[in-house]
Structures are given as C-alpha cells and as structure tokens.
Amino acid sequence: MPSTVVVGAQWGDEGKGKIVDLLAQESDVVCRYQGGPNAGHTIVADGETWKLRQMPSGVVSGTTSVIGAGCVVDAQVFLDEIDLLRGRGIDPSIVVLSGNAHLIMPWHVTIDRASERRLGSLQIGTTRRGIGPTYADKASRIGIRVQDVLDAKILRQKIEVALAEKNLWLEKIYDVEPFDLEVVWAQYAGFAERIAPFVGDVSLLVDDALRAGKRVLFEGAQATMLDLDHGSYPFVTSSNPIASGAATGIGIGPTRIDRVLGVSKAYVTRVGEGPFPSEIEGSDQARLRELGGEYGTVTGRERRCGWLDLVALRYAVRVNGLTSLALTKLDVLSTFEELPVCVRYTLRDGSETEHFPAHQSDFHHARPVFETLPGWAQPLDDASTVDELPPEARAYVEFVSRALDVPIELVGVGAARDRVLA
Ligand code: GDP
Ligand code: IMO
Ligand code: MG
Numbered sequence: 001m002p003s004t005v006v007v008g009a010q011w012g013d014e015g016k017g018k019i020v021d022l023l024a025q026e027s028d029v030v031c032r033y034q035g036g037p038n039a040g041h042t043i044v045a046d047g048e049t050w051k052l053r054q055m056p057s058g059v060v061s062g063t064t065s066v067i068g069a070g071c072v073v074d075a076q077v078f079l080d081e082i083d084l085l086r087g088r089g090i091d092p093s094i095v096v097l098s099g100n101a102h103l104i105m106p107w108h109v110t111i112d113r114a115s116e117r118r119l120g121s122l123q124i125g126t127t128r129r130g131i132g133p134t135y136a137d138k139a140s141r142i143g144i145r146v147q148d149v150l151d152a153k154i155l156r157q158k159i160e161v162a163l164a165e166k167n168l169w170l171e172k173i174y175d176v177e178p179f180d181l182e183v184v185w186a187q188y189a190g191f192a193e194r195i196a197p198f199v200g201d202v203s204l205l206v207d208d209a210l211r212a213g214k215r216v217l218f219e220g221a222q223a224t225m226l227d228l229d230h231g232s233y234p235f236v237t238s239s240n241p242i243a244s245g246a247a248t249g250i251g252i253g254p255t256r257i258d259r260v261l262g263v264s265k266a267y268v269t270r271v272g273e274g275p276f277p278s279e280i281e282g283s284d285q286a287r288l289r290e291l292g293g294e295y296g297t298v299t300g301r302e303r304r305c306g307w308l309d310l311v312a313l314r315y316a317v318r319v320n321g322l323t324s325l326a327l328t329k330l331d332v333l334s335t336f337e338e339l340p341v342c343v344r345y346t347l348r349d350g351s352e353t354e355h356f357p358a359h360q361s362d363f364h365h366a367r368p369v370f371e372t373l374p375g376w377a378q379p380l381d382d383a384s385t386v387d388e389l390p391p392e393a394r395a396y397v398e399f400v401s402r403a404l405d406v407p408i409e410l411v412g413v414g415a416a417r418d419r420v421l422a
Pocket of ligand 2: 008011012013014038039040041124125126127128129130131132220221222223226235236237238271272273
C-alpha cells in the first residue's frame with residue numbers, strides 16, 4: 001500500500017508527529033498538506049526531542065519532505081526550522097516547498113491577534129499565528145504566495161498593494177500600528193534569497209513518486225474536529241485537515257490514496273474555545289493534564305482534557321474514511337481505577353444518539369452518556385507487544401475498535417519512537 005494519509009481524529013495533538021515519524025522510517029516521501037505553524041508536532045527519537053511547527057515530521061528521519069499548496073508558510077519559522085535541521089546534521093535539501101503555498105505576512109499575525117482581542121468572550125482561542133487571516137486572503141485572491149518571492153518586482157508590488165488596504169484596517173478598525181513598506185520589503189527580499197532553493201513542483205514530485213511505486217505519507221496537521229467545513233465551526237482552523245484535504249493540498253487525485261490512518265488519544269484534549277461534551281468535570285481533569293503533559297507545543301496553553309468520545313470518533317471514521325486507527329497515550333491512563341468512555345450523546349429533546357449532531361446548537365447542548373470500563377492501574381512500561389498489555393488495557397482497546405468498527409493498528413504506550421505496539 002504505497003500511499004497513506006495520517007490524520008488527527010479528534011481536536012489535535014493526538015500524537016500525529018510521532019506516528020508520522022515512525023511510518024516515515026518506511027516511506028520515501030512525507031507531505032504536509034494543510035495548515036502552518038499553528039501545528040506543533042513533538043517527536044522523541046534516539047533520545048532527542050524535536051518540536052516541529054512548519055516542517056513535515058519526515059525531516060527527523062531525513063526522508064524527502066514536502067510542503068504542499070494547501071499549507072500556509074511563515075517564512076521566519078520555515079527558515080528557523082531549516083537551520084534546526086542543519087544544526088542537527090540533516091541536509092535540508094530534502095525539503096521541497098510548493099510555490100503555490102501562501103505566505104503568512106506580518107499583518108496576518110497582527111490581525112489574528114487584534115481580531116481575537118475584539119471578539120473578547122466570543123474569541124476562538126486561535127494560536128495567533130496569522131492562520132485565519134492568511135487563508136482568508138487566499139480565498140479573496142489577494143494573498144502572497146511562495147512563488148511571489150522568486151521575482152523581486154512582483155513581490156514588492158504585492159506587498160505594496162496588500163499594505164494599501166491592510167494598513168487602513170489596522171489603523172481604523174483595529175487601532176494598531178501600520179506596517180512600513182520599506183521595512184517589510186527589505187525583510188522579505190532577505191527571506192526570498194534563502195527560500196528560493198527549496199521551492200519546487202510538489203504535485204509533480206508526488207505524482208512521480210507514486211507512479212514509481214514509492215511509499216508516500218501524507219501528514220495532517222490539526223484534526224477532524226478543527227476542519228473548516230466539517231469540524232465544530234466556528235471553533236475550527238481555516239483549512240481542511242481531513243483526509244481528502246491531502247489530495248487538494250498536494251495536487252493529486254483522491255484515487256491515489258490507499259489508506260487513511262486516524263490518530264486518536266486514548267482520551268481527548270482540546271486547546272482553545274468551543275464545545276467539548278466529554279470534558280472532565282472535577283479534579284481528574286487536572287490529574288490527566290499532569291499525567292499526559294497536556295500543555296500546548298505552540299502556545300504553552302493548558303489543554304482541556306476529556307474522556308474518550310466515541311461519538312466524535314465515529315464521525316472522524318466517517319468523514320475521513322478511516323481504514324485503521326492508532327490509539328496513542330494509553331500509558332497516560334494507567335493510574336485510573338475506572339475509565340469513563342462517552343458512547344452516546346443525549347440531545348436537548350432527551351433523545352440519545354451515537355451520531356455526531358449535524359447542527360451546531362445540538363452539539364453545543366449535547367451531554368455525554370458514559371460507559372465505565374475498568375482501569376488496569378499499573379504502568380505499561382514493560383509491554384513490548386499488545387499481548388503483554390494487562391487484560392483491562394487490551395479490553396479498552398478492543399472496546400474502542402468494536403464500537404467504531406475500525407481496526408486499531410497501533411497503540412502508543414510512551415512518547416519515544418519505539419513505544420508503539422503494532
Ligand atoms: P501532534 O500535534 O498530533 O503531533 O501531537 P503533539 O506532539 O502536539 O502532542 C502529543 C504529545 O504526546 C507529544 O508530547 C508526544 O511526545 C506525546 N506522545 C505521543 N504519543 C505518546 C504515547 O503513546 N504516550 C505518551 N506518554 N506520550 C505520547
Ligand atoms: P496540531 O497539528 C490543537 C486550534 C486552536 C484554536 C483553533 C483555531 O499540533 O494538532 P488557528 O490558529 O488554527 O486559527 O486556531 O484551532 N488549533 C490546534 N489545536 N492542535 C493543533 O495543531 C492546532 N492548530 C490549531 O487552539 O482552537
Ligand atoms: Mg500538536
């Protein structure tokens with residue numbers, strides 16, 4: 001099976017980076033297809049910890065790593081990560097960046113922050129990395145793309161046109177300082193020289209690889225419930241993390257994708273605002289956060305913690321067409337005597353459903369129905385195969401697989417690359 005999408009099945013931070021790094025060992029190309037430096041993917045390999053925001057997690061193993069047209073790119077973060085690769089002895093020429101990807105410009109970051117401030121209590125809780133404003137300009141067809149940095153004249157003109165409008169907004173609507181054309185231009189002309197060697201035809205590269213029977217991995221950032229079209233709108237990101245986004249974001253046909261591996265924690269976390277039915281009430285929330293180290297990689301914010309939500313996961317199976325699941329961080333649940341799992345929602349009219357509500361208000365008011373499974377109350381450090389897991393831990397995994405009717409292919413029992421059971 002040469003091509004696999006790895007996609008977040010919950011609200012992000014499921015451990016996608018770790019799973020991609022693991023599968024990258026047996027892959028020829030790894031592709032990021034959407035999102036930008038709002039992602040934070042942590043990889044622990046050979047005793048070293050990597051925190052990547054912009055690069056595909058394939059870089060850690062030195063695999064060819066491409067950033068597709070569906071991504072948004074912060075030039076400074078991109079170049080910092082190129083330097084990080086060099087510093088750790090990895091030849092950065094493995095990285096190929098699509099000329100069609102959009103650049104996150106400084107005003108996008110300023111607008112993201114200012115707009116969240118204006119929203120006040122209605123804010124989304126974005127990562128403040130300029131993601132929404134960049135995708136908005138892309139959709140409005142006034143964005144600046146990576147390929148624009150290849151031509152100094154075009155780049156200057158585009159910055160000038162953008163600033164003529166953005167500065168008005170910044171001053172008149174958001175009451176913040178405008179940007180100076182010469183300053184931005186000088187900064188981006190400097191980036192241009194350093195970015196240019198990495199720009200390539202990503203769609204063609206991936207198509208060639210697939211035709212040659214090579215193994216291609218598509219790495220989703222963010223997750224199903226943060227998908228712009230199918231997530232918990234408006235508390236979502238501004239791109240399409242779901243599996244079909246891989247085809248659009250890279251520039252290949254959907255028929256080229258063979259498998260879709262969803263990644264889910266054995267519980268759930270969410271960063272930012274928005275409804276979260278299985279969010280834990282009481283002291284177990286903080287306990288789980290501490291045990292799982294649930295603090296954002298990008299923003300350092302506390303991640304909200306919940307018990308596993310099978311209704312939301314069943315939805316992820318549907319909208320991604322998951323062919324299998326990786327269940328990560330099972331080890332984090334090891335000290336709990338009992339483990340509630342959300343199996344259904346109760347809706348406002350008192351009816352119960354196994355299916356994710358189609359309408360926002362129903363989801364906002366949905367209450368979880370929990371079934372409680374026995375915990376195993378012992379560490380999983382010694383298990384090196386699924387058969388060596390305590391019977392209650394195996395039963396937990398089997399329960400999830402049965403409820404979703406999806407095989408669980410991988411089980412995460414620790415942060416390090418080798419702490420995954422097949
Ligand atoms: P991503 O955004 O989906 O790539 O996930 P993050 O890297 O933001 O968050 C996942 C965190 O859990 C990281 O700190 C990983 O090192 C860690 N992690 C991943 N899998 C496991 C696991 O099976 N057990 C434990 N204890 N930690 C894990
Ligand atoms: P990875 O790839 C978790 C959340 C933000 C906010 C919403 C919109 O590490 O799983 P944005 O900055 O994208 O406009 O924020 O989406 N969010 C994430 N939550 N993991 C992520 O990435 C996220 N990227 C964005 O917290 O609620
Ligand atoms: Mg993350």
